[in-house]
Amino acid sequence: MAEPTPRRNEPRLRPAPLLFEPAEAASDPEHFFDLESIDDPRALLARATELTQAFRAATDRAVEYQAIAAAQLADPRRFDRLTPAAIAEQAEWTEDYAKKMVEFGQDLLRGVDSTGPESLG
Numbered sequence: 001m002a003e004p005t006p007r008r009n010e011p012r013l014r015p016a017p018l019l020f021e022p023a024e025a026a027s028d029p030e031h032f033f034d035l036e037s038i039d040d041p042r043a044l045l046a047r048a049t050e051l052t053q054a055f056r057a058a059t060d061r062a063v064e065y066q067a068i069a070a071a072q073l074a075d076p077r078r079f080d081r082l083t084p085a086a087i088a089e090q091a092e093w094t095e096d097y098a099k100k101m102v103e104f105g106q107d108l109l110r111g112v113d114s115t116g117p118e119s120l121g
Helices: 041-074 084-091 095-110
Strands: none
Touching: 041 084, 041 095, 084 095
16 A cells, blocks of 8 residues: 655655656567566565555655646636536546545645545545
């Protein structure tokens, strides 16, 4: 299970960098961040764990940006604001999830320590 995302007053841990793969490597379905070339199981476990942590951190951060965008799009001060239904359609969410994401994004914009995306489920 991923650890909770740090809030604004907590430093973010820097996971292993996610490097973009060359196009020829990405086209090979067996190729994944060069893991298939690691023969030592200890090294493989270490690198795969680094990648797992990096992907989790990236996912948590991306969800926060989704929430902020949803809150901004739903802001009643915008003349072109979107309804939760319109946001849900654009993001391929349910309307209930869109409402929760708007609330989460509003908390993030205010700097409020909220429960985070794991409670949105």
